[in-house]
Amino acid sequence: MEEQIIFENRIFCFTGEFENYTRDELFNLVVKYGGLPAEKMTLDVHYLIYGSVPNPHFKYGAFGNKYKTAHEMLASKIGNIIGIFPEDIFLSSLENTTLNANRLLIKSDSLKLLKRISPGKPRMKRSEILLRPLDASNYDWSFYVPNCFNEELDIRQTIRTDPVKDANGDIVKKANGKPKTIQRLVWTQGNFFTFQKGDTIYDTSLAYQEWGHALKHIKRMITIKYAQPVEFEEWQNKRSPGEVIFSLTIFQNGELKESENKTLTQDEFVKYLIDG
Structure with missing residues (x-):
């Protein structure tokens, strides 16, 4: 896994509860730093970020089925998945990322x-x-x-x-010969x-x-x-x-x-x- 999370043109999925942020706030942070948020774990997702707040309803302590799916994709090298990180690594990576000025x-x-x-x-x-x-x-x-x-x-x-x-x-x-694509969310002018x-x-x-x-x-x-x-x-x-x-x-x-x-x-x- 990459040691430093890269935000530009990467797709992020979140699981679990986070200590200081709502899900919408996390989505906005991703967009602010050039990434794209995703509601579900798909083959397009690059990072799964899991919260640190335990929840008795989750199968895996602080997170649910998305965590298991991401682990299986990572182990099998399926899709775009790069890494699975806790919220503290996600937040520290934000601090170390410079916004494009x-x-x-x-x-x-x-x-x-x-x-x-x-x-x-x-x-x-x-x-x-x-x-x-x-x-x-x-x-x-x-x-x-x-x-x-x-x-x-x-x-x-x-x-x-x-x-x-x-x-x-x-x-x-x-595998079918078609170009592999990635989506990015950008500001545009009309x-x-x-x-x-x-x-x-x-x-x-x-x-x-x-x-x-x-x-x-x-x-x-x-x-x-x-x-x-x-x-x-x-x-x-x-x-x-x-x-x-x-x-x-x-x-x-x-x-x-x-x-x-x-x-x-x-x-x-x-x-x-x-x-x-």
Whole structure:
């Protein structure tokens, strides 16, 4: 078995009860570090992680039938199984794993991608390059758009299926001659933007601190008054760019000055968030 658990592109199954985490929290940790969770032990699973809390209803102390199945698969060298580990090894491996950090994303990078995907093809393939990184502090847009706006930016997780390759880069095949594949869960970018009425966006991340403190740092605030999302018009086989009507409030010398309403398409509004 591998001494260090590898998370990137690996599938994890869990059994038993864990001391400090619920099953959903464990699934989220796996996804955060580039893996994919599985509810059941299948031939695709790479790791079985078992909890440390004993349960009298389990056949094997702290875990159940998944443990027996994984042991049999490991002994028989069936499937993708790499190892069976207790929760403390799983958690220590998390501590020793560095999250993939995106480089600083500058405005021009985002604008180039926006130009490429928007208006784009009506049914474009979702891009694994994002308009702005999930590390919402690592980019220099004119406005701060936190992860709670992922849906509005059409950023979401997608399951991708890739062929398994050996150390030489050759595709590994099954006994029937078909390529062996692995699924991975990745963040992807589309071009169906959905900013909506009531959305409020500030020019600084400090706006999300205690309000009295935040007011000392906010210089600009966008308030959306009306919006129509980007939509696909089946009958014309084209993408409708939507609409956003918003006001811009300027904070200056303790005074607030709200501009007249501006009207942009959803595409133009995203460009405005990037470039100002």
